[in-house]
Amino acid sequence: MAFEPLVWYCQPAAYVAWAKMVDGAFGAYTPCAINSMVISISYLVFLGLCCYRIFLIKKNSKVQRFSLRSKCYSYMLCLLAGYCTIEPLLRLLMGISIFNLNGETGLAPYEATSSIIEATAWCSVLIMIGLETESYIFEFRWCVRFGIVYVLLGNAVLLNLVLPVKDLYSSYALYLSMGTFFCKVLFGILLLVYFPNLNPCLGYILVQSKSSDDEEYELLSGMEQIFPERQANVISRAFFGWITPLMQQGYKSPITESDVWKLDTWDQTETLIQKFHKCWAKETQRSKPWLLRALNGSLGRRFWWGGVVKVVFISCQYTGPIFLNHLLQSVQHGDPAWFGYTYAFLMFLGVLCVALLEAHYVHIIWRVGFRLRSTLVAAIFHKSLRLNHEVRKNFPSGKIMNMITTDVNTLQGVCEQLHIFWSAPFSIINSMVLLYQQLGVASLLGSLMLVLNVPLQTIVVSKMRKVTKKRLDWTDRRVNIMNEVLAAMDTVKFYAWEKSFQSRVHSIRNDELSWLRRAQLLSALNSFILNSIPVVVTVVSFGMFTFLGGDLTPARAFTSLSLFTLLQIPLDALPGLLSQV
Incomplete structure (x- = not known):
């Protein structure tokens, strides 16, 4: 037995012709489904966006306001929006339905509801444009333009539904629908390309690159705000909404040091070094102190939490191929459209x-x-201040600076990439298992080619790094000799040594170019391998699967392609990491 409120709302008995004329999973409910789930939702979103922009224009005192130099363009938009407001009300009052076929009359409740929502949305557009003629603001205008694009897409879906059965419509209803659609398209195009000429309103100051602290619309300047992430709510932290004020400030004017938040206590160096000293004090009580263990004690909790997020992230990557397989199989088996x-x-x-x-x-x-x-x-700076004279001989200032810059940067890079060493095998195993379910033994051949590509690329990348290092050595030599020549130019000119030094510089430059040429050849080889291996793996795997008698269906083929792509991602990341070990 059908759900009675749904039957009353959609009145499927009045639209039996749609079940015969249109191939859809909803049958007689097709007009109700399209009008409610596509048209009405798009207009509700559009209505919400317009209402929020109206609120900003009327109530928000923190935005900068402008006046239009010419209002003719706005009047044209008002004219189109006014027509789009009146048209659904006209259909509602006269009982003109865009879904009536073969002389069927009357409006179903869903169509009346949709007409009211549509008229309300266009009325809000009319009010918004009217307010913009008096006080124009930049805030949120692109969101409104996204809304009109969304509405046009919904109307395009409706038009695609109506056109196949246009012969069953009355000419008046068909021409009214088509004319309204083209009017909406014209309004959308005009709104998307609308960039008005503006003058600043009196009482508001233009935003300069260096703004004063007492401007009302400055959200951050003049305040020592703490980094807001810890105090943000769950939704804001999930979608990084807490950074919106800083982005708004950057939209209005270039961000300066005074605009940036102060570090929270958990990110301040003083807090970090105190926690590290406690862990290091415990570590020094061991027979063999280990710096890595102390760092793990002070920073490891958040680091390993990132590993947990990495596991969930990798697992979610496989939802795409899995549901793609089910989607294509449902199409192949002729399942109802709601499955898809x-x-x-x-x-x-x-x-x-x-x-x-x-x-x-x-x-x-x-x-x-x-x-x-x-x-x-x-820690290095703290330790260097406490070295005695004997120990300081083994740690000159250059070595300490090298530790602070090069060594610390290297450890930072290792920390940011360390999870790849365990997550890459995890991804590879998952991809190979799912590929085996799709292609069987043939998938092992393609996977083996990808795995064997790792040591090959590792060798190429490692060789490329060595060649680049050699080239940099020759570059240093050339720069040094050029500096010597420039520093002693009077001596070189006095003894007429220009030709001699020129030949030396050219010789070093030729050696430098030879190493540069080798590095570029290795880089080209690496790029060739990266770009060719996916094609080769796909051809070999599908060819072997077909040769072994497998049925290469679209679901199997596209799912396997997605899985090969996921398999290639960790395999491409490993050579660069292994070459640094």
């Missing part, structure tokens, strides 16, 4: 989770890397 919509929505959620988790992983690991850098620099 469900799988597509789950794929979208998977991609969203991957993007968020990857951003959080990078944020966590980079923060740990900078904390490690601050801790080690402070």
Whole structure:
């Protein structure tokens, strides 16, 4: 038995013709589904965006305001928006339905509701444009333009539904619908390309690159605000909403040092070094103190939390290929369309989770890397101030500076990439297991080619680093001799040594170019391997699968391609890391 409120709202009995004329999973509910889930939702989003911009124009005193030099363009937009406001009200009052076929009359409740929402949305647009003619602001205007694009996409879906059955419409209803659609498209185009000429309103100061601290719309200047991440709510931390004020400030004027938040206590060097000293004091009580263990005690908690996020992030990467396989199989088997919509929505959620988790992983690991850098620099500086004269002979200032710069930077880079050493095998194993389920033994051949590519690329990258280092040595020689020549130019000119030094510089430059040529050849070889191996692996794997008698369906082929891509990501990252070991 059907759900009675849904039957009353959609009235499927009045739209039986749609089930016969249109190939859709919703049958007689197709007009109701399209109008409610596509058209109404797009207009509700558009209405919310316009209302928020109206609120900013009317109530927000922190935004900079302008006046239009010419209002003709706005009047044209008002004219189009006014027509789009009146048209759904006209259909509602006259009972003109865009879904009536074969002389069917009357408006179903869903269509009446949609017409009211549409008229309200366009009325808000009319009010917004009217307010903009008096006080124009930049804030949120692109969000409103996104809203009109969303509305046009929804109307395009509706038009795609109506056109196949246009012969069953009355000419009046069809021409009214088509004319309104083109009017909306014209309004959308005009709004998207609308960049008005503006004058600053009286009482508001233009935002300069160096703004004063007492401007009302400056969110950060003149205040010593603490880094807001720890105090942000769960949603703000999940979507990095806490950084919005800084981005708004950067949109208005170049960010200066006074605009940036003060570090929270957990990121300050004083807090980090105190925690490290406690861990190091415990470590010195052991027979063999180990710096890495002390760093793990002071910074490891957040570092390993990044590893947990990395595991979840990698796991979510496989939702795309898995649900893609189910989606293509549902199409292949002729399952109801809502199966496909469900799988597509789950794929979208998977991609969203991957993007968020990857951003959080990078944020966590980079923060740990900078904390490690601050801790080690402070520890080295603290230790260097307490060296006696005998020990100081073994640690000259140049060596200490080299430790603070080069060595600490290297450890920071290792910290930011260390999780790849264990996550890469995890990703490789997962990809190979899923590939084996799709292609069987043939997948092992393709996977083996990718795995064997790792040592080959490691050798090429390692050789390229050595060649680059040699080239830099010759560059240093050339620069040194040029500095010597320039420093003693009077002597060189007095003894007429120009030709001699010129030949020496040219000889060193030729050697430098020879090493540069080798490095470029190795780089080209590495690029060739990176770009050719996916094609070779795909051809070999699919060819072997077909040769062994397998049925290469679209679901199997596209799922395997996605999995090979995921398998290649960690394999491409390993050579660069292994060459640094």
